[in-house]
Amino acid sequence: MIDLRSDTVTKPSEEMRKAMYDAEVGDDVYGEDPTVNKLEESAANILGKEDALFVTSGTQGNQIAGLVHCKPGQEVIMEAQAHIFLYEAAALSAFAGVQIKTLDGNNGAMNPGDVEAAIRGDDIHQPETGLICIENTHNKAGGAVIPLKNMQKIYQVSRDHAIPIHLDGARLFNASVASRTPVKEIAKYTDSVQFCLSKGLGAPVGSIIAGSSEFISQARKWRKRLGGGLRQVGVLAAPGIIALEEENIQHLEQDHENAKQLAEGLQNIEGIVVKNKVETNIVLVDITNSNKTTEHFINLLKEHNILTGAFGPNIIRFVTNNGITRNDVNNVLLAAQKIVNH
Ligand SMILES: *Cc1c(COP(=O)(O)O)cnc(C)c1O
Numbered sequence: 001m002i003d004l005r006s007d008t009v010t011k012p013s014e015e016m017r018k019a020m021y022d023a024e025v026g027d028d029v030y031g032e033d034p035t036v037n038k039l040e041e042s043a044a045n046i047l048g049k050e051d052a053l054f055v056t057s058g059t060q061g062n063q064i065a066g067l068v069h070c071k072p073g074q075e076v077i078m079e080a081q082a083h084i085f086l087y088e089a090a091a092l093s094a095f096a097g098v099q100i101k102t103l104d105g106n107n108g109a110m111n112p113g114d115v116e117a118a119i120r121g122d123d124i125h126q127p128e129t130g131l132i133c134i135e136n137t138h139n140k141a142g143g144a145v146i147p148l149k150n151m152q153k154i155y156q157v158s159r160d161h162a163i164p165i166h167l168d169g170a171r172l173f174n175a176s177v178a179s180r181t182p183v184k185e186i187a188k189y190t191d192s193v194q195f196c197l198s199k200g201l202g203a204p205v206g207s208i209i210a211g212s213s214e215f216i217s218q219a220r221k222w223r224k225r226l227g228g229g230l231r232q233v234g235v236l237a238a239p240g241i242i243a244l245e246e247e248n249i250q251h252l253e254q255d256h257e258n259a260k261q262l263a264e265g266l267q268n269i270e271g272i273v274v275k276n277k278v279e280t281n282i283v284l285v286d287i288t289n290s291n292k293t294t295e296h297f298i299n300l301l302k303e304h305n306i307l308t309g310a311f312g313p314n315i316i317r318f319v320t321n322n323g324i325t326r327n328d329v330n331n332v333l334l335a336a337q338k339i340v341n342h
Pocket of ligand 1: 056057058059060062083084135137138139168169170171196198207
């Protein structure tokens with residue numbers, strides 16, 4: 001199977017599995033798991049934050065950030081197609097008791113002026129603005145990298161109004177590699193960051209959140225409340241340490257290159273239109289002119305042992321990942337051509 005449904009389908013390498021087997025462990029709720037401690041320290045260093053915390057998933061990391069930063073009755077500003085808004089089952093509303101204010105963005109990036117205008121004033125009728133969220137890379141915008149300039153400007157707005165910024169950086173390392181900007185440089189314009197170890201970086205489980213020591217100490221408590229205080233969890237943190245090795249991070253470049261090749265090839269097939277500027281590992285294609293429904297097209301790809309996913313009306317998403325080779329890309333292009341010809 002050529003699995004392009006997501007980069008969450010990546011499986012741990014042999015090296016990761018060995019590290020899991022060999023991991024030194026302890027009770028992490030007591031702070032005694034040396035492998036988790038090492039992962040958290042290494043993540044904090046890479047991100048340039050005081051401290052970091054291993055959490056079960058990206059969704060849990062984003063929720064914890066909302067819970068630490070916000071009080072019930074507040075409002076959180078984010079882009080209209082944000083993962084937190086679309087795909088986290090309204091968790092921020094359910095758990096943190098906040099409402100979300102969405103802003104239409106450009107390729108995933110919010111206009112800093114719009115952000116400033118959306119910040120609530122001192123009015124008894126209105127909620128207070130409690131948090132601004134940015135997503136980089138932006139999933140729904142096809143893995144778009146949010147320009148650093150944009151992040152700087154929104155950061156300035158957030159400082160002017162004393163509102164924290166949380167970065168949903170599930171694919172932050174893709175943004176870093178694609179823009180040749182150290183993650184530190186990107187994370188600098190945020191108060192807290194979440195990134196996934198379990199996507200392109202290839203670890204089987206988990207995400208990291210990072211921020212100030214004060215933020216992480218409160219985050220640790222929220223994680224406990226949510227039932228995320230795990231015990232000998234070094235067996236899951238060990239592959240995370242390997243995921244953060246420079247060589248592994250740089251491997252994302254290959255995923256990006258494969259996505260570009262895939263997009264170029266698909267663009268040349270009549271009836272298929274590539275919808276996004278492919279900057280990282282996501283390709284979105286519109287198949288309206290192939291005269292097939294999205295469901296039918298996806299099923300035909302499946303008959304060629306290719307797995308993809310629907311991503312809106314007439315849109316199919318292809319996500320390259322470390323299980324995909326250049327040869328797989330060529331096979332996908334051959335299959336897509338055959339499907340369109342029939
Ligand atoms: C995948 C993803 C998440 C959630 O991560 P999970 O580990 O699946 O909970 C959050 N934000 C973005 C942008 C994502 O792509």
